[in-house]
Amino acid sequence: MTIIVNNNKTLVQRVVTDQTTIVKKIKVGTPIRRVSASGSGVSNLSDVDTTTNGLVNGSVLVYRTTTSRWTSTTDLENQNINGGGY
Numbered sequence: 001m002t003i004i005v006n007n008n009k010t011l012v013q014r015v016v017t018d019q020t021t022i023v024k025k026i027k028v029g030t031p032i033r034r035v036s037a038s039g040s041g042v043s044n045l046s047d048v049d050t051t052t053n054g055l056v057n058g059s060v061l062v063y064r065t066t067t068s069r070w071t072s073t074t075d076l077e078n079q080n081i082n083g084g085g086y
Contacts, residue, residue, distance in 0.1 A: 056072070
């Protein structure tokens, strides 16, 4: 196993054979100290329309080619649902 610590970066290399998991490289850089949330929501995206049908519990976003926007709706009109094989 090789462990190198240099300039606040850690590099771990490990190679093992005989059908054992091989980890060749793990590189850890400088961690992000703080992440702040912005006041953005789906309604603030330019290609999402939540005003036509409003924000209704259970709504999903459906893409409308006529408006080139995602629209909130509780009605599914043109979807094909394939449950697969069992």
